[in-house]
Amino acid sequence: MKNILIIEDDKNSAKILKKFLEKKNYKVDVYYDLKSIQNINLNDYDIALVDMILPDGKGTEKIKDFIKINPYLKVVIMTGFGDVQDAVYSMKSGAFDFIKKPIDLKRLFFVIEKAYEEIELEKENLKLKYIVQESIKEDFVIGQSEIMRNLIEIVNKVIETDANLLITGETGVGKEVFTRYIQRFSKRKEKPFIIVNCAAIPKDLVESELFGYEKGAFTGAEKSKPGKFELADQGTIFLDEIGELSLEIQSKLLRVLENGTIERIGANREIKVDVRVIAATNRNLEEEVKKGNFRMDLFYRLNVININIPPIRERREDIPIFIEFFNKRYAKKYNKSEIRFSKDAMNMLLNYNWPGNIREIRNFVEKIFIIFDTNKIIKKSDISVFFINNNKKEDFEYSSMTLDEIEKKVILNTLKKYEGNKTKTAKALGISLRTLQYKLKKYEKLQGEI
CATH class of the missing domain: 3.40.50.2300 (Response regulator)
Structure with a gap:
């Protein structure tokens, strides 16, 4: 109005x-x-x-x-x-x-x-400004592809409603950032915004985390504690990885959506809450419904509006934008020159499927800064070691590894490539022979401790 x-x-x-x-x-x-x-x-x-x-x-x-x-x-x-x-x-x-x-x-x-x-023009400009700011904070760039511009247009139409939203997409596409964007411009922007990672909570604690508990409800419950839904009253709750919830918890969540009430563990009374629910998942919930892993009635309650964020392989024109974004960020972080890729190296990056999406691009760019001398042009032969598995998502390991693990794997793979020649390996990696020898001794020591 x-x-x-x-x-x-x-x-x-x-x-x-x-x-x-x-x-x-x-x-x-x-x-x-x-x-x-x-x-x-x-x-x-x-x-x-x-x-x-x-x-x-x-x-x-x-x-x-x-x-x-x-x-x-x-x-x-x-x-x-x-x-x-x-x-x-x-x-x-x-x-x-x-x-x-x-x-x-x-x-x-x-x-x-x-x-x-x-007023509408000012709001749109504010939204664009927010996207830029959030990109910097959240390691996420919106991209300039037509598919993403169309998606933002849809999001802007539903932003001021109180309708429940289901955000879907593969891991690493930026579902939480879209949620923050929606919250920032919703009618509830001044109210609480509670984020819950459903996959990170131990199964036996999910109910108490979401709905709270009364004093004496179980061993260790020395005082009453409100759950996430109570904390989000009048505001918004973001349930990330909602597909990980058990059927029992799903039924309790359904009651919140239908009646606007929750019941703490150990309580004999209901508590009214007014909460907008935004859920996200990388699973196909329709398939989970067919398998009996997800309640159909809950799915329809959540899926009033579905925002599906496409993977990076379906908008390849955005890949150089993400690479450039993280290039500038990590050049500043590590106080190094920005990476310059050779033409064949860039073609390789553009043709790679990036199964880990934006998160994987971020990790890739950062490890280039860690491992290589960025004063030199990075060639295809320098980075091919990272893509040995040729786009097979199930075999690709790097997106789930720590930076130390990635560094070790790259060094050992490069050493293998040069048949144990440490001088050639150090040169290819852009590090000194002394640094390489130190790293190899460190790996030998760690292996000996296992």
Whole structure:
């Protein structure tokens, strides 16, 4: 609903404006002086129609105060005493427009529609700015492919609704970042945002984590504790990897979605909660339903709107964008020159399927900075060791390994490639012979301790 605030001391004029705007499907609140609006929340309004002269002050003198509270509020000044000087002062103070009395309703409607167009544009710009900021924080770039632009367009349409969302996609595509983006621009943005990784909680603790428990409910329950749903009341809860929940917990979650109530372990009363649920999974829940691993009724409750984030192999034009993004990031982190790939090396990267998606690209770029001298051009022969398994997802190990494990594997594979020649191995890796010898002794020592 579009919300308009009217501050007008002429009650008859205010009544006419309210009636006209409500017919245009706007929600309108009317106040007759400045004192009466002291306790209202200006962030609840999009547009303020303010009389220039009010019983307890000038409306023009409040423009800056209003905008300071709500930077996106469009203030339209109304006056029967208007002249050019008043108009200039109003606009310099931050007013969106200036209308003379008696109010021409057609002109007013035009100004309001124009104001909403600007509001939408500002919101879109804010969203784009947020994506950039979140990209930096979350190691995630949105990409520029048409498929991703279309996806963002869909997300923007549902962002301000309270509908449950199911975000699907393979591991590493950025499901949590999309969730943060949705939360940031939802009606609940100022309310709690609780993230739960369902796969990370031991099965015997899931119920107590989600729904809480009462004192004495079980051994060790020395005091009552609210669950994640209670903590998310009035806000949003993100259930990541929801496909990992047991059928028993699924039935309890269904009750929350249907009735808006939870029951702590050991309690004999229900607690009302108002929570928007966003769930994510890398599983095919429809298949899990057929197998009996996931409740059909819960699936339909969650799947009101489905956002499916495509894997990177389905939008290859985004691969160079991600590589460049992480290239700049890790050059700064490791205080090294940015990586320069030869043409055949870049072609190899563009044709690789990246089963670990964005996360795998990030790990790949970082290990190049760790292992190689980035002052030299990185050739296909330098990086082919990372792609020995030729795109076989089930055999690809690196995306799940630590950086120390990756480093060890690359060094040993390169040493094998050069048939034990340490000088050639060190040269290929861009490290000194002394460093290579130190690393090999370290691996021998670790092997001896096992």
